Amino acid sequence: MSQNIYDEREFFQSYIQLDRQRKGLDSTPEWPRLRAMLPDLKGARVLDLGCGLGWFSRFARTEGAASVRAIDLSANMLDKARSMTSDDDIAYEEADLEDLTLPETSYDVVFSSLAFHYLANLPQLVAEISKSLRRGGRLVFSVEHPLFTAPTSPSVTFNHRKDQIFWQIDAYQKEGVRTRDWLVEDVRKQHRTMASYINMLLDSGFRLTDFVEWCPSAEELASNPHWDIELVRPTFLLMGAVKD
Template structure:
């Protein structure tokens, strides 16, 4: 069975295995992607923030600790929304269960829209980016991370702990099927150039780009740090609404 979007997280076994992997001590999400994302986000005090594909709202919990004015998370998974509601209880945060395509983006509402490792699951990303542009206030920021295109490019997938990576079919963009945590998951490959042009067409001004360069102080083990120096796992972009 192939899973698209967030549906896979409502499979109980997949959800449990994913959460264990996502929150393990040296998860690449934790030690590579998250520090780079927070650098691009900068000071969030008094900002209203929309989180696309919020998962269990771990990011929202941190942004609220950093005194953002209001946080709204969107996720299509019932399991994820339940976890997010538990995290956000008693805070200025809330969660909406909806897929990103169907959510009603209110115009000129948010100071910042953020998304962690979600947009490579979206087929019609142009539509989402235009909605993001509309929901931001003038001067608002869009900051997101995706799997690096060298990771999504190849049709040839490998399971287990990799010691080498296949980079192939880079300019053949579009749908990919990847075996992940025992299931087949649909992703969409785009080049770095395509992400850049997509944002530019929507009217955004690109402000920053990161590839998640590993920082030694974030790793407990030298061998894992050295392994993560070999290939970029993440692409992060920040842009502003004119």
């Protein structure tokens, strides 16, 4: 059973105030790179895992997706998502991705944004996703980057002149729970190595097609100087894969 932080009132109230929740995909810096990994969605049967407020599900429909099944653990999120949509071809559904069973060969595209790093049993979900995709179908997802999740406690430090930032790694190879204070205390995430993410795809019959460690462009950095930490270590890992 996953930690359902999104249904804790204090977290939820803060979370839905974040730009990426209020304004949607175009307000998130990694979206253009993630979008570029997607195939043409016209007529596609889409599965959106960890759909949150449903921004991607609605995007998929505006791109011509035939149907979207949108799953999230949080009843709060789904209620709000439903209130933002009147579209019978998006089916919102409350379920825990940790023990999801999916129908065989039923989807053309599976998408997930920043949800997989909460899951202890991700390899099982990836195997289910593989089973549920048609041959040639696509899995496109983002997670918190292994360099971001690696520290057992978040670890930005500075040199003595305070002109250089360091990110301190203490346990890259030690996979498992990391607790973070983010909006509230003790949010539980799962650290995985790069090798684990890649090999669970290869082991489930995927072929890796896209791999992006998100980094701001010079222009983006000029407009958002606090993103300088992204040059030190990435926050987002984006991957695309095709079912063989």
